[in-house]
Amino acid sequence: MSSSTQAPEVLISEVGPRDGLQSVATTMPTAAKQRWVAALHAAGLREIELGSFVPARLLPQLADTGELIAFARGLPGLATLALVPNRRGAEAAIAAGAHKISLPISVSEAHSLANVRKTPQAMLEELRSVLALRREQAPDMGVEVGLSTAFGCTLQGAVDEDAVIRLALACAEAGADDVGLSDTAGMANPAQVRRLFTRLRQELGERAGAAHLHNTRGLGLANCLAAYEAGVRTFDASLAGLGGCPYAPGASGNVVTEDLVFMFEAMGVRTGINLERLLAARAPLREGLPQEALYGMLAEAGLPKGFQA
Amino acid sequence: MSSSTQAPEVLISEVGPRDGLQSVATTMPTAAKQRWVAALHAAGLREIELGSFVPARLLPQLADTGELIAFARGLPGLATLALVPNRRGAEAAIAAGAHKISLPISVSEAHSLANVRKTPQAMLEELRSVLALRREQAPDMGVEVGLSTAFGCTLQGAVDEDAVIRLALACAEAGADDVGLSDTAGMANPAQVRRLFTRLRQELGERAGAAHLHNTRGLGLANCLAAYEAGVRTFDASLAGLGGCPYAPGASGNVVTEDLVFMFEAMGVRTGINLERLLAARAPLREGLPQEALYGMLAEAGLPKGFQA
Numbered sequence: 001m002s003s004s005t006q007a008p009e010v011l012i013s014e015v016g017p018r019d020g021l022q023s024v025a026t027t028m029p030t031a032a033k034q035r036w037v038a039a040l041h042a043a044g045l046r047e048i049e050l051g052s053f054v055p056a057r058l059l060p061q062l063a064d065t066g067e068l069i070a071f072a073r074g075l076p077g078l079a080t081l082a083l084v085p086n087r088r089g090a091e092a093a094i095a096a097g098a099h100k101i102s103l104p105i106s107v108s109e110a111h112s113l114a115n116v117r118k119t120p121q122a123m124l125e126e127l128r129s130v131l132a133l134r135r136e137q138a139p140d141m142g143v144e145v146g147l148s149t150a151f152g153c154t155l156q157g158a159v160d161e162d163a164v165i166r167l168a169l170a171c172a173e174a175g176a177d178d179v180g181l182s183d184t185a186g187m188a189n190p191a192q193v194r195r196l197f198t199r200l201r202q203e204l205g206e207r208a209g210a211a212h213l214h215n216t217r218g219l220g221l222a223n224c225l226a227a228y229e230a231g232v233r234t235f236d237a238s239l240a241g242l243g244g245c246p247y248a249p250g251a252s253g254n255v256v257t258e259d260l261v262f263m264f265e266a267m268g269v270r271t272g273i274n275l276e277r278l279l280a281a282r283a284p285l286r287e288g289l290p291q292e293a294l295y296g297m298l299a300e301a302g303l304p305k306g307f308q309a
Numbered sequence: 310m311s312s313s314t315q316a317p318e319v320l321i322s323e324v325g326p327r328d329g330l331q332s333v334a335t336t337m338p339t340a341a342k343q344r345w346v347a348a349l350h351a352a353g354l355r356e357i358e359l360g361s362f363v364p365a366r367l368l369p370q371l372a373d374t375g376e377l378i379a380f381a382r383g384l385p386g387l388a389t390l391a392l393v394p395n396r397r398g399a400e401a402a403i404a405a406g407a408h409k410i411s412l413p414i415s416v417s418e419a420h421s422l423a424n425v426r427k428t429p430q431a432m433l434e435e436l437r438s439v440l441a442l443r444r445e446q447a448p449d450m451g452v453e454v455g456l457s458t459a460f461g462c463t464l465q466g467a468v469d470e471d472a473v474i475r476l477a478l479a480c481a482e483a484g485a486d487d488v489g490l491s492d493t494a495g496m497a498n499p500a501q502v503r504r505l506f507t508r509l510r511q512e513l514g515e516r517a518g519a520a521h522l523h524n525t526r527g528l529g530l531a532n533c534l535a536a537y538e539a540g541v542r543t544f545d546a547s548l549a550g551l552g553g554c555p556y557a558p559g560a561s562g563n564v565v566t567e568d569l570v571f572m573f574e575a576m577g578v579r580t581g582i583n584l585e586r587l588l589a590a591r592a593p594l595r596e597g598l599p600q601e602a603l604y605g606m607l608a609e610a611g612l613p614k615g616f617q618a
Contacts, residue, residue, distance in 0.1 A: 152613060152614075152615075153614075154613075154614055155614075157613075157614045157615035158615055185613065186610060186613075187613040189572060189575035189576045190534050190572065190576055191575075191576035191577060191578075192575075192576075215606065216606065216610045217568065217571060217606045217607050217610050217613070218530055218565065218568035218571075218572075218605070218606030218607060219530055219568070219571075219572050219575075219606075221527055221528055221530065221531040222530040222531040222533070222534045222572060224531070225499050225531045225534060225535065226534065253606075256527065259526065259527035259528070262526060262527075262528075263498060263499065263527075263528050263531060266498035266500075266501075266528075267498045267499055267500035267501075268500060269500075296527070297524065297525065297526045297527030297528075297562075298526050298527060301495060301525045301526050304461060304463075304466075304494070304495075304496040304526070305461075305462075305463055305464075305466045306461075306466035306467055
């Protein structure tokens with residue numbers, strides 16, 4: 001029996017259409033994004049972050065996020081996710097019919113101020129406002145928090161682990177469905193990933209959220225492995241490694257979806273994703289962004305002989 | 310206190326001058342090799358595989374292995390290692406004064422025949438002959454075995470894990486000092502690495518040897534992490550990711566030494582290696598092989614802010 005016919009044990013949340021495209025200067029046409037998203041869905045992905053609800057002058061690449069969500073809602077079994085930086089963004093996400101929204105809150109005050117011109121505490125207030133909005137207008141919509149710079153910050157350097165856990169607890173107590181940790185700056189190591197996610201699960205229980213890890217210094221998959229061993233079951237990744245964080249200098253490189261799925265499937269951990277179709281989903285990305293560099297070791301080397309995709 | 314002043318917890322065995330250079334068509338001049346090896350030593354590396362004792366017509370890039378060993382023996386505290394495919398190679402290594410030799414034996418019969426035109430059983434006989442030679446002529450020289458294709462083979466596909474362990478036991482019983490496992494084809498995954506090295510240690514005890522892992526499909530560091538967790542303390546790696554196995558089509562990419570050392574040091578596992586000096590050792594490699602592609606994520610991204618190298 002093919003592994004893709006059994007229930008998945010991990011959820012791979014594709015962030016390329018948001019985190020990837022926001023780092024690319026070229027705007028991918030909406031029709032090309034739709035073909036890409038359809039190919040990702042056909043490969044078995046069941047959650048895709050489709051864009052951000054931020055002013056179009058800041059991220060013109062993502063100005064069609066609402067349109068893309070409307071399209072993706074037509075794909076059966078797909079959870080549509082959008083990033084929102086504030087209540088206004090949440091209002092737009094509700095209007096667009098997103099299944100879930102994700103609010104990024106940076107643990108590093110320096111990064112938070114540089115990124116959204118608000119302190120982490122002010123972002124916590126924004127979260128409370130978003131959660132109040134959900135209660136009033138969209139009780140079925142999911143609200144997640146991703147804690148940026150949880151493993152270190154290019155601006156302030158080391159980030160205190162107690163501060164990460166305190167902020168995660170405050171978000172959970174405010175009512176966020178779950179709180180994940182992001183290696184925005186690509187500074188995480190496996191021991192730290194294991195330690196922080198273990199604490200997060202101890203403190204937050206079922207509200208401990210996704211691992212959003214970067215491959216900036218080559219440790220992306222090792223960090224995902226450590227997170228998996230610490231009990232994490234949701235992983236953000238970007239097809240062809242597109243993207244990163246444009247506000248953390250030098251911090252590029254989301255974990256490559258294909259390589260991550262290959263690691264799990266090779267280990268016998270079911271992802272629900274068909275690797276051949278996933279590799280095929282690079283073609284519409286390539287067509288939509290012909291000048292952009294695509295990454296990924298599996299795509300270069302190919303599936304091993306005899307591997308059951 | 311800098312981590313490099315404390316006793317190392319893992320041994321990083323640099324294989325670039327052998328495994329790297331044998332895959333490069335250009336021959337690096339001996340003087341350039343010497344500068345590179347001196348820079349690696351200055352960074353804190355304490356074991357370097359300097360070449361192979363094979364006929365120069367097969368690997369002209371490594372024809373100066375004896376000369377390089379003579380040079381490297383002058384570097385204090387450095388163990389000089391050479392690969393030998395047979396007894397004749399071992400004789401040359403003894404003449405050159407190598408501290409240790411490594412004999413590769415492939416678990417896959419198809420790979421073994423393609424690589425050395427001998428079956429694994431015939432290579433086991435060759436090992437016995439090499440060990441007899443050591444007893445007679447060089448009792449202080451180390452003799453290691455590396456089991457190639459231990460995690461899969463591009464020619465035969467999957468490799469039976471019991472066959473790996475049986476061959477490892479036979480090598481240890483023949484008298485090899487230790488027996489390591491090599492992911493020649495870049496097919497290993499972390500679950501398999503953990504399983505096989507755990508069994509290897511159970512069966513061979515202190516004679517369980519090094520992990521020689523490739524990054525062919527991006528899993529190199531995740532596999533090293535799994536091996537470390539299974540108790541492995543010696544890791545082969547290649548500066549700038551130079552090299553691979555020219556006899557396993559599509560299987561390129563040793564684990565990058567800089568990225569591996571960064572992972573361990575970031576985790577608080579002492580390597581005895583200074584990362585800034587290690588990164589600086591790319592310069593003589595670049596000068597010696599100006600046309601060759603160098604790899605490595607740490608070299609691209611740089612050390613994180615505040616990181617103690």
